[in-house]
Amino acid sequence: MRGIGKFISSKWLVVYAVAYMLFLYAPVILLPLFAFNDATIVAFPLSGFTTKWFDLLWTTDALHGAVRNSAFVALSTATISTLLGACAARSAANYSFPGQKGVMGFIMLPLVLPEIIVAVALLVMLMQLGMSLSLWTVIAGHVLICTPFSIAILSSAFAGMESSLEEASLDLGETRWGTFRRVTLPLIMPGVISSLLITFTISLDEFIISFFLTGTDVTLPVYIWSQLRFPSKLPSVMALGTILLAVSVALLIVAEVFRRRATRRQGMDAGSTQGLV
């Protein structure tokens, strides 16, 4: 490895890294740039600083409805998929049953399935069942794609927990529910929070499923898409995008902090029992 490292000199590695970062983030940087640009046409050169596109957002009622819808969908999705994820992760960590790997594989499948296929399939199924489209159908679709993320996050939280801790609690006279409340939940809490934040973010940003399954109430990404037809609305969409970007990044950072705290808490425990078992 050292030989290869010398061969590709560190200078070229720096160039490569910078080019890579530019490719990833340059388009994202354009978003806030034009959001603060004082012109209706999204093009260089920039013509001055303004916050009027943000001001415009505050006065658009349709947008506010979309934000409320999205918040409702994202909160419901986060709660439901984290609950389902916790159950699945717990059973995967503690029990083994015939066909367990296959079942878990099926549950995790939506992670890699193209969203458009999931969306079309759900739409066809809902039509067949004669259900009308609403925010609840969007939530159902979002839960389907978010639950695998919850399971992945919570599985590591459960796997890091020593199984004898729950037995110790029962042994000390605590009930099963009491054991969950006093031992299990505090130990997996960082994982739960991390799961809530990530599923919330995924649901908030999700477009395809929302687009297919939404009724008259649209979610924020669907609203943004509908606004793109009007060139004059483009800068305010940029402003909205900027806000969404900031919120998403903030949520993901918080989620990561909690995930690391969980790893540290359990790593600490694993470290201190290492060599003892």
Next chain:
Amino acid sequence: MADAAPIIEIKDVTKSFGSVTALKGVNANIREGEFFSLLGPSGCGKTTLLRLIAGFEQVTGGTIVIGGKPMKDIPANQRPTNMVFQSYAIFPHLNVAENVGYGLVRKKMGKAAMTKEVDEALAMVDLGGYGERKAHELSGGQRQRVALARALVMRPKVILLDEPLSALDKKLRDQMQHELRSLQKSLGITFILVTHDQEEALIMSDRIAVIFDGTIAQLATPEELYRRPATRKVASFIGVMNFLDASATGGGDTPYQLTIPALGKVNIDAAQAPAGLSAADITVVGVRPEMFTILDEDTGSFEHEVQGTVTSTDYYGDMTYYTVALPGASDPVTISMRNTAGRAVARDGAKVTVGWGADSIVLLE
């Protein structure tokens, strides 16, 4: 001690995990206030038996009675037992005092009373003043003490210990063995210890159940177990034992007349034999290494003496273990001698006279 009532009665207990049978009909009575050990190699079923007593597993057949109450359908959290886990299972999100007081919370005692109980339990295990420490700030030995205090504070009828000392280094283990033993004696609580370490079981126990392959091979006091192991398997598991080919006649009301090619002929009192042993069953006898004596000018003469050649020596400081070839024996025997003042350590190849007595012979099934 012998007439104390059984606190735990284990009757025909079997346990299967799918197609694997972990326990094949175990019977034992554990007396109130005794230090009882379940000793056996890993996978013999000793931990399964402990978990059945604790209520973490359900018996497949048979019954377990604790304090006169059958434990069928009584879950772990309602049993009068508390466990010290092998991994200690200290709750990592709670401090030491919260760990120890964990079970008291449900007893709905006042806060002051609880603090008092916790402090007393911590003092009992020499951890006074450690209440505020976090679990990860404790050493292995301290975690073990917290786990013990957490069980003691519940005032259970029985404390179950699942290889609690296996993770500690030798010096700390020796110290904890004595502490556990004296704590048990002073509190008078029944302790059940699971261990694979025969020395630990001998040091700590009032009685030991040796478990092989899901059944109790022998249940006896440490001394009985060492001096009169019932089977060859038990004999080789507990301490070091020389096995010598032998044949016998007699038995019953008359002494056994043994012919041991390695040592010669000897008569043995039938009372030394395990119950139900007939002369025809005897094909091998055991002799502990310390039951042989290598004679020198300071040792007197012995009832029986045999000539041998030292083939190797292992010097341990206080003791020397000799491997000695005896003319009539198929394998050389191991002989241990204390290195007392003035005793010369015999060298390899030295011709020695080995003394032994009839009471050093262990009759085996």
